[in-house]
Amino acid sequence: MKYSLAHKTSRLVIALTLISLTACGSDKPNTQELTLIAYESFTPPVGAFDAFTAQTGIKVTIALSGDAGEMVAKASLTAGNPEGDVMWGVDNTFISRATDSEVFAGEPVAVDYGDVCVNYDIAALAERGIDAPRTLDDLLSSRYASMLVIENAATSSPGLAFLLATIAAFGDNWPNYWEKLINNDVLIVDTWNDAYYTSFTRYGGDRPLVVSYATSPPAEVIFASPPMATDAPAPTSVATETCFRQTEYAGILRGTKHPAESQLLIDYLISKDFQTLLPESLFVYPINADVELPESFIKYAPHISQPFTLTSNDIATHRESWLEQWSDIALR
């Protein structure tokens, strides 16, 4: 009995501490601090903003705001009264929604890009005695029947990107492509995690082809356990003509109380100092052309010269109808 009282009291104390933290922590007009809103998986290395703080005296607090889509949804709803000062990571499938809702003050700037492509397991294909695919049309061949796993375009960002690639490639004829692809026994799953870690042969599945990122092959090398020998080839690669370009943007949020400081942060985000950190922490390509790519990227990330693209307006306008049409073909 005495114990439970003590227990409860201590918990109340903790709660009170939190309340007092709140009282101290929130709204102080503090020009020495900026809040950078980013998606959940924004994990720059520790100290990524030290250079910025050293130069400007401004501290950067990162506010994690769900996944990329959730972040944009929240930003649209709070446009003009934002939760932070600068937003990082609105991608090209969402950017026109953001600008239509007047989320940003001024124009957003591109900060990084990446490609979503069909990845393949080199060893698994070799075992089956098949060459690696290169183009979208290759995937229709009976050679690759029952070998591809893709994500649901309605629920997964890489899944959507792959769909957009086919739309960019085949124009109005894209449903035709998909019917043939479905006939070739493609497996559709809801999440990238499921596709990559359950169905992909590299992790014990039975499908040697998977829709993933162009930066997945270097990640496989860097994060291999046991570690790979320095001259070993990458275990996976990508079909270079199946890629869709994703570009990410950052911008000053409309309604921020610190527009001038926010501009400084934007400048920093595209500066060489910061952009150098991007490849091996976020696994994206820096927009800043002056940045030297790390060795892992040079060696193991295949160069995508002509990815498929669509304008953000196009995507925003037709997204719903494309997805409905796609669901009809692929899921029902």
Place this chain on the structure above:
Amino acid sequence: MRKRWTRLASAPALVVVAVSTALPLIVISVQEIRGHDIFAIWQRPGVADALIFSLWQGMLSTALTIAFGLFPTWVLARYRFAGRSILVALVTVPFVLPTIAVGAAFLAVLPTSLHRTTWAILLAHIFFNISVVVRTVGPLWRSVDQGLIESAQTLGASPAQVYRRLLLPIARPAIISSGSLIFVMCFTSYGIIQILGGPGLATLDIEIYRRAVQLGDISGATVLGITQTLCIACAFAWWSRSQGAQFSKIEDRKSARSLNRSSRVIVFLTTAAFTAPIAALIFSSLHTRDSWSLTGWKVLLGLQDIRGLSIDLPSALATSLVYALAATAIAVPVGMAATAFARRHWIHTAVLLPLSTSPVVLGLAILITYDRAPFDFRSSRLLIPLVHAAIALPFVMRAMIAIANVIPPDLGHAAATLGASPWRRWLNIDLPLLRPALATGVAFSLAMSLGEFGATSFLTRRNSSTLPISIANLFSRAGDIPRSTGMAAATLLIFITGLLVISVDRRSYS
């Protein structure tokens, strides 16, 4: 005088619900639905299907969870054996697991023919929710006098008849109340459906996410969200009207029986069923690419630095624990007061509101409600614990339903009789009888908070991730190391929760 006082006792619970859910929902409805065609959204393809799927798999999952769950509940309540408290913790732990980790574990354990089928979803739902049955029905069965069963036997009741005619009716109030909670959890299921179900299977929560986030249709999502919340609330209110039964006083009886053959089988099956997925997780954290490796654990514990992979475990763990303790500090006293004094059933319906609401709609609603001074709570560090407490409240209240029969003496009466003794009697004698119920309330609250993902990830956090979110982040990256580190983190979460639950239980069953 008593009436006024008791009405006040439910106020904290109502305040929690109002601040965290009711008020924001009203605000977002007004903003997004006014002038909107609320029927149009139901005609979009997939939306009506999502509602129907949510309903039937919710009901079926609940029925199966109760049907299967009553067996281990009986054994755990009535028998005493070594490792009993560990088994109770074992069945409680799934509550906390991020669906990503469990999804992977289930897929490893289930035969391929069950992958991506509705069966896998049902099994996973049973796995996740069985502890609600165990801990809500358990205490009721624990206090059933063996003599009652013996009388039934002497009156000619076979074991099956004892179960059907005596034990089930006695457990009925608890079955209904745990069933309602399980239904809400399964109806609003998200991650399990995506990982274990076939593509395109969606519950209403998933559809709400799609409409709000993928398609930018916040009005449509709001309509769906409000409908979901209201439907569940109405269904529960109607359902619980039949619940008016009297709970007999719950006694902290020591179970004196040791296992017989059939109960031994149940213990074995339950242990196997719950250990297998967890063992699969542990295995994946130690085994990569055909070889044993501690790298995942080393990275997790900061013993090895991998360039490009930064996980700040101490910070994530600390954040999770602080949130959990704060949420429990709010939910348990508030829930206790509400259960003790609230004689009406609508309070139980009211506290279901947060749990029944899609985290997306709730998150958006909170965002637009508390965005202006002096109510600018969006960035308050108390927001997430409050939301966690709101979500845990129905569990806490159900666990403590026993308290309704151990009501403290009349205030006025106490004053008249010179005092301290009725209160002292209550504090020293009656309240300790509630320790098991209190323990369950605390255990549930901790577990729910530690494992909460949807609302936590949606609400903006500054510089702090919780452990489930860190696990999700690790799983979203390619490579052996992120994967095994994620598995290790999930294992750590299991052990921490297990330890917390066991220690809470141990202290209550003296």
Place this chain on the structure above:
Amino acid sequence: MSLSIRHLSFSYNKRELLNDFSLEVASGQTMAIVGPSGSGKSTLLRLTAGLLVASHGEILINGINVSATPTHLRSVGLVFQDNQLFTHLNVFNNVAFGLKMAHQSRSAIAARCDELLNLVGLTEFSQQSVSTLSGGQAKRVALARALAPKPQVLLLDEPLTGLDDELHDRLATDLRQILQTSKTTALLVTHDLAEARTIADTITHLQ
């Protein structure tokens, strides 16, 4: 419906509670077993009912060895010292319980229950909740419930212990009358010799 207990032995936790115990109760007769607490009286009843299993000896009802028969098939009624009424059922349904277990028809159940409630003098209490009954009333309900399925043997564990004196005497007489009227073979245990004399036909002592 004679009851025959032969050479019954039972130990628990290395303590011998019964050793080579035998007794015979003729059909329709009531036998009382008198002894101090701890002498194994309740154990004897539980063995007879099948709630415990003896290490040695046998129990015969009407000449048939029921030692291996499970409780619910033994047709032995038991009135517990603390009644053990089902609180989720009203008086009528408590009494009807055994009949429902035997899958009897609604009308048969209604008739039998009325008969028994009449016998124990509780007809007006039929729909009442059992938690509102007095000690004496509860005992009567327990009795009626045990008698309803017409058990071959009725066992009573300290049936009047704990009831106040006036009730005690009245119930003792009533009990005797009920047992005689229903012609039930009964075995009751008590520590009160006077009670045994009032209710039973024969008395055995247990050390």
